[in-house]
Amino acid sequence: MSELHKFLFDGAPVRGALVRLTDGWRELLQRRAEAGGYPAPVTELLGEMTAAAVLLHSNIKFAGALVLQIVGDGPLKVAVAEVQPDMAFRATATVTPGVDAAADLVQLVNVHGQGCCAITLDPRQRQPGQQPYQGIVPLHDADGHALHRLSDMLGLYMRQSEQLDTRLVLAANDEVAAGLLIQRMPTAGLGNLAGRGHERSEADEDEDFRRIATLAMSLTRDELLRLDADTLLHRLFWQEHLMRLEGPRSAPRFACTCSRERVAAMLRGLGPAEVESILAERGEVDVGCEFCGQHYRFDAVDAARLFLAQAQQPPGSDHVQ
Ligand SMILES: [Zn+2]
Structure with missing residues (x-):
């Protein structure tokens, strides 16, 4: 079964989420297999996009679809992952034939530096004249170097556009699409009058986030794909006070909205x-x-x-x- 776990760290301004898409991810690929399937690097990217879209949607309150889309200027023409508020997901990609099995993200979508990635929030009930919100995800770092991982692109986007310090680890193969997200929570009060009397200083909270983020980033892609959620969270955070959130959200599942x-x-x-x-x-x-x-x-x-x-x-x- 696909699973989504959300958690907090007691006493630290940090939240996290872990997703593992299994049966639904395999169904999605199985349906595509009838049309020839995807080359391995595309399966990997599309799985990472889907896991990331689930993580990002699970972290916001939004009654509509979150769509993560890449328009590539390499062999990958377009890739789309879409997640509904009930965590139903679907994804598709269009690729020109002959993708190098060892192609990385840049060789796949940003060969000439013209690739484009965007996050769209599309309200379920759009008011007349209302446009969906769209944020552009950078494919390059501040120095103009191409980013080689989707997780780095999304982390930079969250910092730049949402002012939220975020670390992501993403991985996918033809069995599992998985992701871990760690995010510094916006702390109300710090640095203003209401924050006076806070026992913990901003420096302490910086240190908390850095420590937990470092633990999260020690997770290898192989571990993320292989380990079940309980084992993985225990292995990474056994020294932290991790508190699971039991949410009303449904487990992620594959579902299409076409009719x-x-x-x-x-x-x-x-x-x-x-x-x-x-x-x-x-x-x-x-x-x-x-x-x-x-x-x-x-x-x-x-x-x-x-x-x-x-x-x-x-x-x-x-x-x-
Ligand atoms: Zn459909």
């Missing part, structure tokens, strides 16, 4: 002329979901209904037979 209704709405958006021309050419409209591999087929009769329904139904009703 025949959504595909129908997209076809209506194309317009009758475009749909007619596809029908004339191929006899049916066959739309495959990139995330889960589900096919939605519309023959001439379905297509006619699509636009008939639109003409007869009041705006806003979006139901197809």
